[in-house]
Amino acid sequence: MNKFLKTFAFASSLGLATALFSGCAGTAYKESTGEYIDSAAITTKVKTALMDDSEIKGLKIDVDTFKGVVELKGTVDTAAMKQRAEQIVWGVEGVRAVKNELKVKYPTAQTSSNP
Numbered sequence: 001m002n003k004f005l006k007t008f009a010f011a012s013s014l015g016l017a018t019a020l021f022s023g024c025a026g027t028a029y030k031e032s033t034g035e036y037i038d039s040a041a042i043t044t045k046v047k048t049a050l051m052d053d054s055e056i057k058g059l060k061i062d063v064d065t066f067k068g069v070v071e072l073k074g075t076v077d078t079a080a081m082k083q084r085a086e087q088i089v090w091g092v093e094g095v096r097a098v099k100n101e102l103k104v105k106y107p108t109a110q111t112s113s114n115p
Helices: 002-022 033-052 079-090
Strands: 061-066 069-076 097-104
Touching (some): 033 061, 033 069, 033 079, 069 079
Parallel strands (some): 069 097
C-alpha cells in the first residue's frame, strides 16, 4: 500500500505541475505570461507616445497589443493624422507590426478640374 501512495502522490504532483506550467505557455491565440507583460508595456508606451504628440493627443484612439502587434482603432480627422499615429507606433520599441484600423472623418476630397 505504501508503494501505491508514493506512486499516486508522484502522479498527482506531475499532473499538477503539468497543468500549472502549461498555463504559462503561449499559443497562436493566447499569450504566455511574459508575452502578456510585454504587450501591456508596449500598449502603455504607445498610449504615452500618442498623448505626447501635439497633433494626436486629443484624439480618442484605442490601443491593443497582442504579441507585439499593435492595433489602433478609433476616429481621426484626416488621413494625415491616421498616418501620423501609425508613424508614432512604429517608433515604440518592441512593436513588430501595426494594424491601423483608424477611420478618417474627413477624407480629402478629390477635386476635378472643369475647364
